[in-house]
Amino acid sequence: MKQIFSTQNTYIKQLVHLKEKSRERRRQGLFLIEGKREITLAIKGGYALTTILFSPDLFPSNKLKTLNYDHVDLIEVSKEVYQKLAHRDTTEGVIAVAKNKLHGLENLNFRQEHPLILVAEAPEKPGNIGALLRTADAAHVDAVIIANPKTDLYNPNIIRSSVGCVFTNSIATGTTTEIIDFLKQQHINIYCAALQASVPYHTQNFTEPTAIVVGTEATGLSEAWLKHSKQNIIIPMQGEIDSMNVSVAAGILIFEAKRQRNFK
Template sequence: MEHISSTQNPKIKIFKVLQEKSKKRKEHNQFVIEGVKEIQYALQAGYKIEELYVTEEHQSQKTKLLIQKLMNMEVELHQLATPLFKSLCYRTNTTEALAIAQKKEHRLNTLQLKENPLILIAESPEKPGNIGALARTVDAGIFDALIITNPRTDLYNPNVIRSSVGCLFSIPIALTTNEEVFLFLKSNKIKLYSAALSQKAKPYTKEDFTKATAIAVGAEDTGLSESWCNQSDYHITIPMKGVNDSLNVSVAAGIILFEAIRQRSL
């Protein structure tokens, strides 16, 4: 295991570039994972871990087991001086391992749907925290897929992974365009329910989500674009009692999706 103490080490320079630059993640087809649990989720989902970085300080049993597992897989291992390791971590007091992994492709045509699927679609989400929270929601309900159209943020942004608590790795995800997803839904006979403020919108509890269903949500500032309203089979809303007319996008998605689960369990 190589010991590294300098920020000028070429390995560290590459690591920091992958942390900070979406363009470089795309060029190298790599991304950074922080945390033992998150690395384990990535391994379970079939991601290829290429390098592991650990602290020279005390390591928990989980970290030691991870190191042994990756050693058996002939992954490149590095032990970092404590100040250097902490400088690379967002969670400086709890992180014991960092990794560089190979990205996956997320094509719409590779999604493998079950019979009578339940899908969440997010149009042009921008905030990494919201994307991560949507991934956690999809994982929590064991929904069939998260589809992101016209994405404005790199899926492998460290803040997306961190806010998803590693759930980004455990769910099927597709990145695509609005036009492609409309064709996909029609060809698979999946009804589209769009969360939109319109005159024909009904409260989400009044709709039937027991058939093949896709629920679409838009960005908090602009909502869904006009094309979604035109292509939707149904418009749905969450009745608001306060002065505000909207919820955080991940909260709204969770409310609607778990109503769908409730209906399907009856």
């Protein structure tokens, strides 16, 4: 087993670049996964690991077998090296290097004949993206599609805030135009969460192939989505404000669709 005890090691410096720079993650087709739960979910989600680095001070070597990895290089690192690579303050002592997946629309495979899809247009905050992915996992939707993404899916903040649900969902990205065209070709009804010309969300039938589309709290959805919406929907507000956090709104809408489908 290889050992690395210097933070100045060339390979460690390369991994730091992967952690910090989206450009490097895209260029190398690799990213870092921190934590046992997240690594386990990535393996279960079909992600290929190349390397596992662990600090025995934090993660004893006898725990490695619990990860159920296969054909992976193992590297023992010092606590100082591990902390150089770690993104979280509270940490478990194990990090994996994994290969990116393809997230084109053509790579989507739906689990059922009448799919339920969550679409988010231009979400900016990694925390919101992570929360949307947790909601999608909880509802076991067929796919999450991100239109005009502002950051890559393997940003450490997204992995952390999604609690690994970036690995459990079927995810695609594309432009708004590409996604609308895709949904139309697949005969999937588009329901946009918007204030304009909207009706209460619970009055609609979500048992047919359905895409629920949410935008940012600041700007909402672009005109293209509203133009192609089968029906704009709204969550009736009874307080003083007229909007809520995008992940909360998405959860309400998605679970109404699941209720109508008898949670199937």
